[in-house]
Amino acid sequence: MEIRPIFASLRKHRIPACLIVLEIALACAVLCNAVFMISQRVSDIHLGNAIDEQGTATVVLRGTDDKLVGSDIPRNLAALRGIAGVQAVAVTSTLPLSHNNWGWSFGLDPDATISDQKSHNVSLYFVGEGADQALGLRLLQGRFFNGDEYAGSKFDTAPLPETHVVVITQSLAKKLWPGQSALGKTLYSMPHYYAVIGVVADVLRPAIGTHSGPYTYDSTYYPISAGGSKGVLAYYVIRSAPQDRERILREAEQKLASLNPGAVTKAQTYSDIREKYFADMSSMAWMLVLVCVVMLAVTAFGIVGLTSFWVGQRRRQIGIRRAVGATRGHIMQYFQTENLLLTSVGVVVGMALAFGINLYLMQHYEMSRMPWYYLPGGALALWLLGQASVFGPAQKAASVPPVVATRSV
Amino acid sequence: MFAYYLDLALRSLRRNKVLTTLMVLALALGIGATITTLTVLRLLSGDPLPQKSAQLFYPQLDPNEKDGYIAGQTEPAPTMTYVDAMNLLHAHRATRQVAMALSQAKVLPQQGGDHPFFSDAVMTTADFFAMFDAPFQYGNGWAAADDDSGAQLVVIAGFLNDKLFGGANSVGKTIRLNDRDFRIVGVLKPWAPQPRFYAQDLGGRSYGDGDAVFLPLRTARAVDMGPQDTECYAAVTDIKHLETAPCMWLGVWVELVDDAAVAGYKSFLSSYAQQQIAQGRFQRPETALLDLMGWLRDQQVVPDDVRLQAGLAFGFLLICVVNTVGLLLAKCLRRSQEIGVRRALGATRREIFTQFMVEAAIVGMAGGVLGLLFAELGLLGIRHQPAEYASLAHLDLGMFLFTFVVALGASLIAGILPAWRACVLAPAPQLKAA
Incomplete structure (x- = not known):
């Protein structure tokens, strides 16, 4: 295939050629960044969370009398256990992705305080007896709390409970004590200290900010007795087989509402909590998908339009080429090669532009660096798009009969 | 004279319906996306107490x-x-x-x-x-x-x-x-x-x-x-x-x-x-x-995503404008002979330029009207989103008028290059070719 005639002809049509290149470049730049943003959101939406998401549901009970929780909580739990199909129930202070976040900073030295710059900010989960089963936490090392630890832990006037044991997630354990076992190590925040007795698989924090990051899994668990909970234990977590969940949740809400007429109940399956947390993110991802599709369609139509015009303008020349021996394939190839050349220049400019936009977004938004393979990926997409959209007009060109050469248009 | 240009432009647009539809549609999509996101952005970054x-x-x-x-x-x-x-x-x-x-x-x-x-x-x-x-x-x-x-x-x-x-x-x-x-x-x-x-x-x-x-x-x-x-x-x-x-x-x-x-x-x-x-x-x-x-x-009260969406919509509008430039250019170069005849009969370059700009403006206005429809659809979509500001997303009079400013602006910018190419064409070769 001779490409010199293509160059010669493109030189004659500099402006339309530049326009195609520009359109491809812009489309490539926007596409790379949009797809990168989509993939970031999709990976956030699918973040792992080591609890039984399909089997858990919760009724949040608020507005109860803090002085009576010591007797109310055991009564409520007993009532929930009475529902047919319930596998486990427990009460906690919050749930992953519930937005109800209680954070605190701990250090690794005995004199660490909350305000130390070296201290690590973590989310606190206060849990009642049986929470590990109700949530479906996966224990990796050590053990969960025993009955004495639950019974002995209470809130005094301080915001942290009067206990000395904690269970932490695997990510946090690795971050705080890299290369060592976390068991037996201690978290300090004067005047409190907590020894790690167990490590569980990664559970998300109640709130993970706009995007996931190195802090996404920094969760810690503390035992608390019903009587000493001072009203923080509001999330009744109910575990069942997934197919029973909706029914059990309805019954549970009715039971809790009738047992606690002065309180306010809110029932949600865990899947609802998760979906609600990521709702904004997923609608943004869908919007990006929509824009990408429409943008590629507009680009394709632009290429079809300009190439068709080109073909129409060169009917005579095509006829002459056909008359002197060029096959239909040659004509097809001509237009396909021409498009390939233009698209190649376009994607080279586009990749540079995409990289620039990514740098700008990194500076002004919470955006990370785009992995390199998005650039050739975007280029490939536009090459294919270019070839697909040039196919129709090229075929039209190939069907120009040689006899055209002998007629004046 | 303007009425004559309008007539010429409409004839030309009617002659190639597919191309015209494509141009209007692309422009309308770009305008619709831009107006939708700008409406949300303006709403979210507005002054809560303008008098105070x-x-x-x-x-x-x-x-x-x-x-x-x-x-x-x-x-x-x-x-x-x-x-x-x-x-x-x-x-x-x-x-x-x-x-x-x-x-x-x-x-x-x-x-x-x-x-x-x-x-x-x-x-x-x-x-x-x-x-x-x-x-x-x-x-x-x-x-x-x-x-x-x-x-x-x-x-x-x-x-x-x-x-x-x-x-x-x-x-x-x-x-x-x-x-x-x-x-x-x-x-x-x-x-x-x-x-x-x-x-x-x-x-x-x-x-x-x-x-x-x-x-x-x-x-x-x-x-x-x-x-x-x-x-x-x-x-x-x-x-x-x-x-x-x-x-x-x-x-x-x-x-x-x-x-x-x-x-x-x-x-x-x-x-x-x-x-x-x-x-x-x-x-x-x-x-x-x-x-x-x-x-x-x-406090960066406007969510990042909303600003990103507005930026993305502008990028999209830019692509639509480039697309319109290309298609308008194709249309006008195809009419080289017609231009040659008009020039030979005494039309000045300025007149040819105006004629093509009028044609671009018509495309723009049509794109604006259709874009308004797309924007209303887009805002309807946003009102059904889970975001806390969703129910506030409505087009006000200011944005309504702004839509036509954007549409006209975009189409005139898109029209300049083709109109200029049309008016600098030398009439003689075109006539000869015919």
Whole structure:
């Protein structure tokens, strides 16, 4: 295939050629960044969370009398256990992705305080007896709390409970004590200290900010007795087989509402909590998908339009080429090669532009660096798009009969 | 002459319907996307109190430990301790000053059988209503003396009054909040500033419905209502008594009428910080006094995603414009002979240029009308989104007119190159070729 005639002809049509290149470049730049943003959101939406998401549901009970929780909580739990199909129930202070976040900073030295710059900010989960089963936490090392630890832990006037044991997630354990076992190590925040007795698989924090990051899994668990909970234990977590969940949740809400007429109940399956947390993110991802599709369609139509015009303008020349021996394939190839050349220049400019936009977004938004393979990926997409959209007009060109050469248009 | 160009343009556009439809459609999609995202962006970055915002300021101090402080770089804390908030309030250095925190109040409807529910509550001080121009339907706010007396008074929002009292004047009646009786002193007209500027960094949402109940701060704290968000900077031994704990949980606003007052307040703030350092309470001298819009910018109240969407839509519009340039150019080059004939018959270059610009403008106007339709569809889609600002997304008159400005602007920019190419064509070769 001779490409010199293509160059010669493109030189004659500099402006339309530049326009195609520009359109491809812009489309490539926007596409790379949009797809990168989509993939970031999709990976956030699918973040792992080591609890039984399909089997858990919760009724949040608020507005109860803090002085009576010591007797109310055991009564409520007993009532929930009475529902047919319930596998486990427990009460906690919050749930992953519930937005109800209680954070605190701990250090690794005995004199660490909350305000130390070296201290690590973590989310606190206060849990009642049986929470590990109700949530479906996966224990990796050590053990969960025993009955004495639950019974002995209470809130005094301080915001942290009067206990000395904690269970932490695997990510946090690795971050705080890299290369060592976390068991037996201690978290300090004067005047409190907590020894790690167990490590569980990664559970998300109640709130993970706009995007996931190195802090996404920094969760810690503390035992608390019903009587000493001072009203923080509001999330009744109910575990069942997934197919029973909706029914059990309805019954549970009715039971809790009738047992606690002065309180306010809110029932949600865990899947609802998760979906609600990521709702904004997923609608943004869908919007990006929509824009990408429409943008590629507009680009394709632009290429079809300009190439068709080109073909129409060169009917005579095509006829002459056909008359002197060029096959239909040659004509097809001509237009396909021409498009390939233009698209190649376009994607080279586009990749540079995409990289620039990514740098700008990194500076002004919470955006990370785009992995390199998005650039050739975007280029490939536009090459294919270019070839697909040039196919129709090229075929039209190939069907120009040689006899055209002998007629004046 | 213009009518003639219009006629020529319409004929030309009709001649190639597919190409014309493509151009209009592409332009309309670009315009629709741009107007949709700009409407949302404008809505979210709007001024919540246009008549007052220039006089409202948000003072900031920094009681944090010295550790980690870099002079000139570390920004002061976004909220205040109770001690500092009260010191600023009692100093009375501004025309008005209020302190506030957000909370949740359990409301028990008077009619038996109705279930209690939680409502958004603001714990604040007497000046709140006058300072933020909150309009009263019935009654009014509480007096400054009630801030200290701990009287169980409450101002409720119109929608709560509708729900509990059927919209009747409920001033003087009691409402049961968190299992205690409060006397209603005022009922607000619908009032929901967007963004909900006073809730920034206090743990509330930034947009959406207004708050339901407003209680005197001291009263609310006396019945154990807690703030939505608390930030502690030292070991806390007694979290129940937040007033004395080393924790920040209050936002303070001051009203300052002119530049002199602002300068005066700034120097008051820094001398206050110095004085606290001298007393050993503070370690950092940093203070700030941003005005309302400055504070909203500082808080980046507009979600990143909304700004990204607007940027993306502009990129898309740019692609659509380039696309239109290409297609218009194709159309006009195809008509080289016609142009040659017109030139030969005496049309000047300017006339040819105008003719093609008129054609581009027609495409633009058609794109604008269709784009408006797409924008309405887009906003309809946004109203069905889960975002807290969703229900606010409507096209106003300004954006309606702006749509046509964008459409016309985009199409004329797109038309310049093809029209210029058309008018510089030499007539002779075109005529010969024919």
